[in-house]
Every structure is written in C-alpha cells, then in structure tokens.
Amino acid sequence: MAEERNEYLKKIExxxxxxxDYKLEAYTFVLAVLHDTVSxxxxxxxxxxxxxLEGIRQYAIRQFGPMALTVIRYWGVHETLDFGKIVFRLVESKLLSKQPQDQLEDFMDGYDFxxxxxxYKIDDETL
Incomplete structure (x- = not known):
C-alpha cells in the first residue's frame, strides 16, 4: 500500500x-475531493x-474554512478551469480516468471564487 502511494506521489511530482503552474497540494487536494465526493x-x-466542482467548493470550506480562498490561490488555482486542467493532467498521467463525454470545458465558469x-460562514455542521 505504501509503495502504491509512493508511485502516485512520484507521478504527481x-x-x-x-x-x-500548480503546486503538488492542488493535485492531491483534487484526488482527496474526488474520493470524498464518491464516498x-x-x-x-x-x-x-x-x-x-461542487465537491471542491464544499470540501475546501470544510477543510480550510475562511482560509479556503487564500489556500487555493496559493496553489496557483484562480478559476474553476484550473481545477479542470488539474483533473485532465491527472487523467493524462493515468491517475484518473474519464468518460468519453468528459471535457475540459465542463470546468469553465463553474463559479466565482x-x-x-x-x-465564509460558520455552519453548525462544521462544528
């Protein structure tokens, strides 16, 4: 299991x-969000x-609270299309798979950061 994780990390590095363009944490964040969303x-x-994209929004707020925007920008991500570029780079590296109908354009103009x-507002569920 540790070897498999190291191989993933090497591919991301x-x-x-x-x-x-994007820090390593942006890639691992997208993988974590995908796992969280599917689960x-x-x-x-x-x-x-x-x-x-909706999973990213929710997960970032849960993980980083009022610092979510700052953290995401620090990783080099400035718009939803950047998350799409990360996803498709992960697909090209065979770390993710895609369906024939999946397109980079699916990530365009998802929401304003x-x-x-x-x-940010504190939600009872996050406490």
Missing amino acids: LLVDQNP RLSKPRHVAGKEL EEAFGK
Whole structure:
C-alpha cells in the first residue's frame, strides 16, 4: 500500500515538474475531493465536472474554512478551469480516468471564487 502511494506521489511530482503552474497540494487536494465526493454517493459512479466542482467548493470550506480562498490561490488555482486542467493532467498521467463525454470545458465558469470561498460562514455542521 505504501509503495502504491509512493508511485502516485512520484507521478504527481513529475506532473508538477513538467507543469509548475500548480503546486503538488492542488493535485492531491483534487484526488482527496474526488474520493470524498464518491464516498458521499449512495453507490460509486463516475463524477462529472460540475459535480466535482461542487465537491471542491464544499470540501475546501470544510477543510480550510475562511482560509479556503487564500489556500487555493496559493496553489496557483484562480478559476474553476484550473481545477479542470488539474483533473485532465491527472487523467493524462493515468491517475484518473474519464468518460468519453468528459471535457475540459465542463470546468469553465463553474463559479466565482470570491463568491464561493470568500463569504465564509460558520455552519453548525462544521462544528
């Protein structure tokens, strides 16, 4: 299991070396969000781009609270399309798979980051 994790990490490190636009944490965050999103479904299935974006929004707020926007920007992610680019780089590296209908454009204009992450409020469920 540790070897498999190391192989994943090596592939992600190679991605970062080849495309330094986004920090390693952005890639591992997307993988964690995908796992979290799928685990919340009644039964495992493919997650579409728009669904993943909503999972990203919710997970980031749960994990980082009022710092979510700052953290995501620090990773080099400034719009939802950036998350799409990360996903498709993970697909190209065979760390994720996609369906024929999946497109990078699915991640365009998903939401405004200021609106999605900048207006944090404490929710009873997060306590």
